[in-house]
Amino acid sequence: MGRVKRLALRPFQKPISRWPIEKRIAGAMRLYEKWEGHTFDLSHPELFTEKRLWYCLFYDHPDMTRICDKYLFKGYIEEKLGQGWTAPLYGMWTDMRSFKRDWDSLPDAFVLKSNCSSLGKNVVFVRDKKSVDTKALFQKVKRWLDPMNTMLNSYNRAYYGVTPRIMAEKLLTGNGGQLYDYKIMCFGGKADYIFATADRFPLEAGRLAYSFYDHSWNKLPVTSPGHENRDIPRPEHLEEMIRVAEKLSQGFPHIRVDYYDAADGLYIGEMTLYSSHTYEQPEFDRGLGEKFILPNEAKHEH
Numbered sequence: 001m002g003r004v005k006r007l008a009l010r011p012f013q014k015p016i017s018r019w020p021i022e023k024r025i026a027g028a029m030r031l032y033e034k035w036e037g038h039t040f041d042l043s044h045p046e047l048f049t050e051k052r053l054w055y056c057l058f059y060d061h062p063d064m065t066r067i068c069d070k071y072l073f074k075g076y077i078e079e080k081l082g083q084g085w086t087a088p089l090y091g092m093w094t095d096m097r098s099f100k101r102d103w104d105s106l107p108d109a110f111v112l113k114s115n116c117s118s119l120g121k122n123v124v125f126v127r128d129k130k131s132v133d134t135k136a137l138f139q140k141v142k143r144w145l146d147p148m149n150t151m152l153n154s155y156n157r158a159y160y161g162v163t164p165r166i167m168a169e170k171l172l173t174g175n176g177g178q179l180y181d182y183k184i185m186c187f188g189g190k191a192d193y194i195f196a197t198a199d200r201f202p203l204e205a206g207r208l209a210y211s212f213y214d215h216s217w218n219k220l221p222v223t224s225p226g227h228e229n230r231d232i233p234r235p236e237h238l239e240e241m242i243r244v245a246e247k248l249s250q251g252f253p254h255i256r257v258d259y260y261d262a263a264d265g266l267y268i269g270e271m272t273l274y275s276s277h278t279y280e281q282p283e284f285d286r287g288l289g290e291k292f293i294l295p296n297e298a299k300h301e302h
Helices: 021-036 048-058 064-068 072-081 096-105 134-145 157-161 238-248 282-291
Strands: 089-093 110-114 123-126 166-169 181-187 190-198 208-213 227-229 254-262 265-272
Touching (some): 021 048, 048 157, 048 254, 048 282, 064 072, 064 157, 064 265, 072 238, 072 265, 089 096, 110 134, 123 134, 134 166, 181 238, 181 282, 190 238, 238 254
Parallel strands (some): 208 227
Antiparallel strands (some): 110 123, 110 166, 181 190, 181 254, 254 265
């Protein structure tokens, strides 16, 4: 008889959203120590980066899932501000059969994205649909519907109620060909500093270009590891961006409001509870932590 081939069984994997809270806490603390180089008492966080981790694990708000879901977010913004504040949506799909069926009806240029990913992941820019390798593209976006490849497989609690979707949006362009991304950090309903970026898609030489600014567009002496510090032009609609960010941030201890100052107007790209910056200046991290007032009582899950 020939030898029986033994198959290696892949153990069943659950996204982090389905882990017990104790396991999520332990995993999140290990990851924090890896990235920040130290650990801390989760029951008494002090730095901004420490409070952000507490926020990821415990913070609750009735609208947080709608805010983090890039599809539901559009309806949330329309309720708060009216129409025209987010990039036009061409389509949304929760299964590949429907996406393939509607492919021919999409315009020649658009952006495909996952509704529950971050850090520039799971985004495809289609600039000429006729030149796309559809077989490769379909294989790529199919992975976006698997919770293991989304923010459901993260320590960010607000994503745990999100249904993975594929989205197609208008391809925005910037003045002069560069689309700048302006991120306003808000604490307790007040805008603080602005994190401005360029060359996000695609990353230039693997490094995101950025700078930190105050409300008057003075550059701040703040740096973040792995980023290229570069001057970013003052946005045309700066005052309006600050005003709207403060309106949207009411009722949240901390939230970040991101804008694209595009060639055809101002768009809100997203709102995020979990701003992922790491600061090379400890005093800046501590100062932001003092502004970041967490709820008085942690709502732990059981």
